[in-house]
Amino acid sequence: xxxxxxxxxxxxxxxxxxxxxxxxxxxxxxxxxxxxxxxxxxxxxxxxxxxxxxxxxxxxxxxxxxxxxxxxxxxxxxxxxxxxxxxxxxxxxxxxxxxxxxxxxxxxxxxxxxxxxxxxxxxxxxxxxxxxxxxxxxxxxxxxxxxxxxxxxxxxxxxxxxxxxxxxxxxxxxxxxxxxxxxxxx
Numbered sequence: 001x002x003x004x005x006x007x008x009x010x011x012x013x014x015x016x017x018x019x020x021x022x023x024x025x026x027x028x029x030x031x032x033x034x035x036x037x038x039x040x041x042x043x044x045x046x047x048x049x050x051x052x053x054x055x056x057x058x059x060x061x062x063x064x065x066x067x068x069x070x071x072x073x074x075x076x077x078x079x080x081x082x083x084x085x086x087x088x089x090x091x092x093x094x095x096x097x098x099x100x101x102x103x104x105x106x107x108x109x110x111x112x113x114x115x116x117x118x119x120x121x122x123x124x125x126x127x128x129x130x131x132x133x134x135x136x137x138x139x140x141x142x143x144x145x146x147x148x149x150x151x152x153x154x155x156x157x158x159x160x161x162x163x164x165x166x167x168x169x170x171x172x173x174x175x176x177x178x179x180x181x182x183x184x185x186x
Contacts, residue, residue, distance in 0.1 A: 001087060001088075001091055001097075001113055001115065002096055002113070002115040002116065002117075002185065003087070003096065003097050003098075003099060003109060003113050003115070003116045003117070004029055004096050004097070004098045004099070004116075004117050004119070004181060005099050005101060005106045005109060005110070005116055005117070005118045005119065005161075006018060006098065006099065006100050006101070006119050006121060006177075007100075007101055007102065007103045007105075007106040007118070007119075007120055007121070007154075007161065008103075008120055008121030008122060008154070008167075009147070009150065009151030009154045009155060010147040010150070010151060011123070011128070011131075011147070011151065012121040012122060012123055012151075012167055013121060013123070013167040013170070013173075014100055014121045014167075015100060016170065017121060017167060017170070017173055017174060017177065018031060018098065018100045020170065020174045021098065021174060021177060021178070022098070024174070024178060026178050026182075027096075027178055027181045027182065028094060028095045028096060029095055029096045029097070029098040029181075030090045030093060030095040030096075030097065030098065031097075031098050031099075031100065032082060032086050032087060032090060032097045032098060032099045033047065033048070033049070033050060033051060033086055034050055034051070034080055034081065034082055034099075034101070035050065035051040035052075035053050035058060035061075035067075035079075035080070035081050035082075035083055035086075036050045036051070036052060036053070036058075036078065036079065036080045036081075037052075037053060037054070037055040037058045037077075037078055037079045037080075038052075038078045039052070040052050051083065051086075055077070055079065058070075058079050058081070059079070061083075062079075062081065065084075066083060066084055066085065067081040067082060067083055067084065068081075068082040068083070068084050068087060068108075068109060068112060068113075069081060069082050069101075069105045069108040069109050069112070070082075070105075071102065071104055071105050071108075080102075080105070081105075082099060082101070082105065082109070096181075096185075103120075103154050103157050106118060106161070107157070107160060110160070110161075116162075117162060117163070117180060117181060117184040117185075118160075118161040118162045118163070119161060119162070119163045119164070119165050119177060119180065120157075120158040120161035120163070120164045120165070121164075121165055121167050121173075122155070122158065122164055122165070122166050122167065123166065123167055123168065124166060124168040128168075162184075163180055165177060165180075
């Protein structure tokens with residue numbers, strides 16, 4: 001099974017890139033929907049944004065081997081994971097699963113799925129992360145500081161991905177990912 005993995009620190013713009021990639025017919029991809037044990041936020045829809053699972057069901061399915069990867073976030077008791085059935089659903093539709101995933105999950109998938117194009121999203125400068133996170137207006141200064149610390153650690157792992165794409169221009173970054181996709185699976 002081939003996968004397209006896109007990872008990067010908070011503020012790198014990976015969600016925006018993924019939205020633009022999904023809309024392009026130039027590459028046959030479909031976004032993989034992750035499962036989580038956290039409650040849905042206002043406006044989130046089960047089966048569209050995430051598969052919202054009770055923790056006991058998530059852990060049962062994890063023990064049964066139904067996930068390609070799982071991760072407990074910050075030892076908070078909140079789990080996220082990629083269901084194998086979701087990946088297979090996308091493959092059966094004739095598309096490549098596109099996973100917008102945290103770096104730890106991405107690295108686990110790279111170990112398991114060898115036919116994977118992995119792309120790490122960066123920005124032109126470390127200050128750009130701070131600007132983007134601050135402009136969201138959705139996080140406190142303490143939360144931004146924590147995300148920036150995490151970003152600093154994550155940037156040190158970028159070399160483990162097959163490619164790095166700088167998201168300094170949305171159109172250019174999308175075009176670069178499309179080009180990488182096409183050349184990877186000629």
